[in-house]
Amino acid sequence: MAKTHELSVALRKDEGKGASRRLRRAGSVPAIVYGGGKLDPVSIQLAHKDVxxxxxxxxxYSAILDLNLGGDVQKVLLRDMQRHPFKAQILHLDFLRINENEEIRVRVPLHFLNQETSPAGKAAGVIIMHEVTEVEVACLPKDLPEYIEVDLAGLKIDDIIHLSQLNLPAGVQIPELKLGKEHDIAVVSAKLGREEVDGGAAEGEAGGAAAAGDKKEEAGDGDK
Incomplete structure (x- = not known):
């Protein structure tokens, strides 16, 4: 089960671009909370330093957050965040209310473990590719993991770890796998990096030899 993280919020009475600019100048971030069946969206504000x-x-970006409004706590997920194009400033946040009895879909990060000590990691010239770094999971809120660990301790040269091989926590599924085998994509692959270089060198040598042969034939034609 993922941990929850609490943020203090306050109601936002004034709305509109002018009100949002004033909030930002005062060190706050305007935000909205929506979803949750028939509940109306609520405009809130948070301290920018906390956010x-x-x-x-x-x-x-993936955990359940507790928004604390004077002791009234609502569980939400971050759904959108607007940043200033060049300042270190968050401009606006969208939060989605969650129902603890309803399944949610969230993209969670992958944590790759024991890569350096794996057979592939210790081999010279091997490139280990992380084909994806996050995955969408479906589960009840209580089962939501903050991340999924991918143990690479046994990874060898030419090994490929697919989506279906991930060790998922209880109650967690990957919806994409239900769409067919073609969606069981590679998560990690280990390949000998110098194969491509050697292949390119071999092609270069073959090309050079062919060019040299052509020059010899041209020289022979001239003698005739």
Missing amino acids: FLASQNEWF
């Missing part, structure tokens, strides 16, 4: 600090953490 910016939270945004530096991986969990902010």
Whole structure:
């Protein structure tokens, strides 16, 4: 089960672009909370320093967040975040209310373990590719993991780890796998990097030899 992380919020009474600019100048971030059946969207504000600090953490983007409004706590997921194009400033946030009894779909990050100590990691000239770094999972909120570990301890040259081989926590599924075998994509692959270089060198040598042969034939034709 993922941890929850609490953020203090306050109601936002004034709306519109002018009100949002004033909030930002005062060090706050305008936001909205929506979803949750028939509940109306609610405009809120958060301290920018708190949001910016939270945004530096991986969990902010995939974990369940507790929005605390004076003791009234609502569980939400971050659904959108607008950043300033060049300033270190968060401009707006969208949060989705969750129902603890309804399945949710969330993209969670992958954590790759033991890569350096694996047979492929210790072999010279091997390139280990992380084909994907996050995956969409479906589960109840109580089962949502903040990340999924991918143990590469046994990874060898030419090995490929597919989506279906991930070790998922109890109650967690990958919806994409239900769409067919073609969706069981590679997550990690280990290949000998110098094969491509050697192949290119071999082609270059073959081309050079062919060019040299052509020159000899041209020289022979001239003698005739």
